[in-house]
Amino acid sequence: MGEPGTAQLHTTLPVHRARLGLTQAALAERAGITRKSVNAIEAGNMVPSVVLALKLAQALEVPVEELFALA
Template sequence: MENILRVLRAERKWSQADLAEQLGVSRQSINAIETGKYDPSLPLAFSLARLFGRPIEEIFKDPEAETVEAAE
C-alpha cells in the first residue's frame, strides 16, 4: 500500500530511527512500511495518524479506491 510516511517524516526532519523510537517499533518496521513491503495493523496505523496529526486515509492511499474514482 502506498503512503506518504517518508514525506511526513522528512517534513519533521526525523530519521527512520527517530520515528521508530517514538512508536516503540524497530527501524526495519518503518522502512518496510515506507517502501510498501509491509502494511501496518490498524493500531499501528492509528498510532502513526495520531503522531502526525492526520487521518489514516491521508497517510495511506487505497490503490483500489483510486482505480474506482478514475473509472467513474
C-alpha cells in the first residue's frame, strides 16, 4: 500500500458513500463493479486502477481528486 493517496482512499470512500446513503452493493451497482471490490478497497486490501477510480468518483458524484484528498 505504499502508493501516495491509497491510505486516504479507504477512508474517504465510505464517507462519500454514506453522504449519498449508499450501501456497498448500491455503490458497486452504480459504478458497474462488484460489492466485493468496494469492500476490498474500503478495507485497504485493493488499490483501484485509474479507470475504476474514475467509475467510483462518477458514481459518488465527486471529482476523482476528492477521493484521494489528503486530510
